[in-house]
Amino acid sequence: MTVISTPATPTKAVDAQKYRRPGKLDQWICFWSVPIFFTLFGLIFVALTRVMPPPSPNLTTTQVLYFFHHHALTIKIGFTMLMVVVGFASWTNGLVATHMKRMSVGSVWAYGYIAALAVGAIPGCIFAAFAFLTAVFRPDRNPHVMVLLYDMGLLMFIGSLGCFAAQYLIFALAILLDKNKIFPKWLAYVTIWQVVTEGLAAPVFIFKHGPFAWNGAISFWQGTAIFVFWQVCLLYLLHRAIKDQPLGEAVQDI
Amino acid sequence: MTLSTDASALSTAMPPENASVEDAQRPKDYLPGDFNMWVFVLGDMIIFAIYFIIFMVERTRDRTLFLASQQHLYQTIGLINTLVLLTSSWCMARAVRATRSGNSVQALRLVIGAAFCGIAFIAIKVVEWSLEIHHGYTLPRNDFFTFYFMLTGVHLFHVVMGLVILGVVVRELRNPDLRRVSMVEAGATYWHMVDLLWIVLFALIYVMR
Numbered sequence: 481m482t483v484i485s486t487p488a489t490p491t492k493a494v495d496a497q498k499y500r501r502p503g504k505l506d507q508w509i510c511f512w513s514v515p516i517f518f519t520l521f522g523l524i525f526v527a528l529t530r531v532m533p534p535p536s537p538n539l540t541t542t543q544v545l546y547f548f549h550h551h552a553l554t555i556k557i558g559f560t561m562l563m564v565v566v567g568f569a570s571w572t573n574g575l576v577a578t579h580m581k582r583m584s585v586g587s588v589w590a591y592g593y594i595a596a597l598a599v600g601a602i603p604g605c606i607f608a609a610f611a612f613l614t615a616v617f618r619p620d621r622n623p624h625v626m627v628l629l630y631d632m633g634l635l636m637f638i639g640s641l642g643c644f645a646a647q648y649l650i651f652a653l654a655i656l657l658d659k660n661k662i663f664p665k666w667l668a669y670v671t672i673w674q675v676v677t678e679g680l681a682a683p684v685f686i687f688k689h690g691p692f693a694w695n696g697a698i699s700f701w702q703g704t705a706i707f708v709f710w711q712v713c714l715l716y717l718l719h720r721a722i723k724d725q726p727l728g729e730a731v732q733d734i
Numbered sequence: 735m736t737l738s739t740d741a742s743a744l745s746t747a748m749p750p751e752n753a754s755v756e757d758a759q760r761p762k763d764y765l766p767g768d769f770n771m772w773v774f775v776l777g778d779m780i781i782f783a784i785y786f787i788i789f790m791v792e793r794t795r796d797r798t799l800f801l802a803s804q805q806h807l808y809q810t811i812g813l814i815n816t817l818v819l820l821t822s823s824w825c826m827a828r829a830v831r832a833t834r835s836g837n838s839v840q841a842l843r844l845v846i847g848a849a850f851c852g853i854a855f856i857a858i859k860v861v862e863w864s865l866e867i868h869h870g871y872t873l874p875r876n877d878f879f880t881f882y883f884m885l886t887g888v889h890l891f892h893v894v895m896g897l898v899i900l901g902v903v904v905r906e907l908r909n910p911d912l913r914r915v916s917m918v919e920a921g922a923t924y925w926h927m928v929d930l931l932w933i934v935l936f937a938l939i940y941v942m943r
């Protein structure tokens with residue numbers, strides 16, 4: 481009895497507070513997974529498999545064969561690594577969805593966000609990687625089949641637009657309709673730029689050169705620059721949203 | 735009480751009659767509209783500037799093709815659309831003034847007028863595109879027509895978004911509880927950007943020799 485009534489020393493009180501933080505430690509683990517996995521994704525796509533920036537759509541059959549032969553080992557290492565870590569991207573999406581559920585709009589927006597990303601990632605990330613892995617699995621295959629795998633891999637990688645455009649639109653509308661001010665409205669507008677850039681990448685299915693080809697100035701470079709800007713804004717604002725979330729806040733689950 | 739004293743204090747600097755309460759509450763050099771909208775508008779203008787630069791670079795590479803293809807555009811239709819959008823912007827500018835002076839009925843009418851001009855712009859654009867496509871000038875025809883359809887298409891998407899924003903402005907103007915000068919200003923900021931982008935686009939794609 482007397483032990484309980486004795487006031488705790490200040491350091492002990494702080495320690496106790498640290499441990500009594502439901503719902504934050506898990507979010508911080510999710511949050512810090514994002515920069516780690518983006519670094520890995522960067523390593524895989526840029527340094528190892530060489531699909532970012534994408535090689536030209538205008539290569540001859542010999543050049544395509546040379547590309548696969550020259551990068552066979554790094555493609556195998558890179559995309560095998562991707563198969564191991566790709567699922568962790570859903571951690572970020574889960575974190576965004578958690579904060580979407582805190583908005584005044586219904587949870588349906590959060591589910592829409594997750595579903596659109598999950599469906600988009602299948603052709604945009606996994607199938608593209610499988611096409612390249614299949615190509616380097618039997619390098620002595622018919623050259624035409626190698627060209628087919630090259631085109632399919634890159635068209636899927638750059639050209640899966642619809643689901644991502646839907647995901648951005650859902651996110652932007654949710655922020656605009658939200659009355660709990662989880663994210664500032666300008667993030668919604670920055671997200672709308674993403675919808676526009678997805679639309680501008682649509683001609684990749686038509687052109688083999690120029691700004692609208694899959695490695696073009698508009699379809700790839702400008703789109704990627706805006707994506708990086710969006711991602712940085714999102715990370716910063718997610719950090720703020722987690723920090724500002726009241727402890728023990730009830731989140732709707734409808 | 736404090737509102738009325740504020741209003742009378744500011745009345746020396748502002749036209750005294752018709753100044754609404756919200757106007758009186760604001761400092762003299764405030765940002766019209768809404769910070770978030772300015773982020774959108776300024777960023778969007780940078781993005782469009784990059785599209786225009788890429789267009790210019792490609793044009794310099796193949797000047798003869800771009801000039802020859804430009805001859806197949808309907809400049810008159812483009813000019814009519816420019817006038818439609820300018821009229822629309824003028825309506826919106828007057829709507830802001832009407833809202834600031836508390837005349838929300840007139841403001842509402844003017845915003846609806848601006849929106850109708852926007853719808854007319856889309857209708858005219860669809861006719862223009864149909865004529866081009868009918869004559870075989872489709873998106874994959876050559877580099878010029880790719881730019882023509884993509885850039886006018888992105889602009890058209892902005893017009894559609896503008897109509898959504900004007901719809902929100904109309905909704906808020908109708909409801910006395912929601913009515914805010916800043917909302918009308920934010921709508922006008924966006925709508926003027928759509929107009930400005932069209933003027934640059936019209937000059938670059940349709941007119942420049």
